[in-house]
Amino acid sequence: MKKLIAGVVLGFCLATTAHGAGDPEAGKANATVCAGCHGQGGAQPIQPVYPKLSGVGEDYLFDQLRHIKSGDRQIPEMTGLLDNLSEQDLEDLAAYFNQQQMPIGQANPELVDAGEALYRGGSLAKNIPACAACHSPQGMGNEPAGFPRLSGQHADYVVKQLQAYRNGERSTGAMSQIMIDIATKLSDDEMEAVASYVSGLH
Structure with a gap:
C-alpha cells in the first residue's frame, strides 16, 4: 500500500x-x-x-x-x-x-507528542504514511502537486475533513483516495492529535 x-x-x-x-x-x-x-x-x-x-x-x-x-x-x-x-x-x-498570510494557532500541549509522531513518522503498525511526506515537514504543502498547506489550519476543521474522508463524504478523485485510505485507519484520538499539531506547526 x-x-x-x-x-x-x-x-x-x-x-x-x-x-x-x-x-x-x-x-x-x-x-x-x-x-x-x-x-x-x-x-x-x-x-x-x-x-x-x-x-x-x-x-x-x-x-x-x-x-x-x-x-x-x-x-x-x-x-x-x-x-x-x-x-x-x-x-x-x-x-x-x-497571497494572504496564514495566522498560526497553538497546539494543545497534551497532544503535541502524539500529533508530531503521526505527522512526522506515520504509523508502521497501521500502514499510515507520514503526513510530512506530502504536506512538507513544516506543513507548507506541495504547490506543484496540489497538496495544501496545513500549517496554521484550524484543528476543528482538520478533524472535520478527516472524518469526512473516513465516512466517504469527501471524495473527489484520486487525490482524495489517498486521504480516504489514511483517514479510515485513524482513530478519533489520532485525528484530534494530528489536527492539533498542525494548527501550531510552522
Whole structure:
C-alpha cells in the first residue's frame, strides 16, 4: 500500500503543473462575499470548523472551488455562491487567497507528542504514511502537486475533513483516495492529535 500511495503521489508531482493564471487583484473584488464566513483575506473564519483559505495553495484552492461549484464536493453553506463565477474568476480567487498570510494557532500541549509522531513518522503498525511526506515537514504543502498547506489550519476543521474522508463524504478523485485510505485507519484520538499539531506547526 505504501508503494501504491508513493506511486500516486509521484505521478501527481510529475503530471501536475501550477495553474499560475490567477490575478490576485481581480480575485480580491470577488472575495468580499467570502469574508462573511472566512474572514478578511480568508485568514480568520468566524467558526473553527470553517477553513482558513489564506496561503493554503493556489492550485489546491482552485481545484476545490471547481469541485464545490460542480457539486462534486458538497458544502451546504456554499450552495449557489459560485454559480455565477467563471473558471477565470475561480483562478483569480485562488490566487488572491494564496497571497494572504496564514495566522498560526497553538497546539494543545497534551497532544503535541502524539500529533508530531503521526505527522512526522506515520504509523508502521497501521500502514499510515507520514503526513510530512506530502504536506512538507513544516506543513507548507506541495504547490506543484496540489497538496495544501496545513500549517496554521484550524484543528476543528482538520478533524472535520478527516472524518469526512473516513465516512466517504469527501471524495473527489484520486487525490482524495489517498486521504480516504489514511483517514479510515485513524482513530478519533489520532485525528484530534494530528489536527492539533498542525494548527501550531510552522
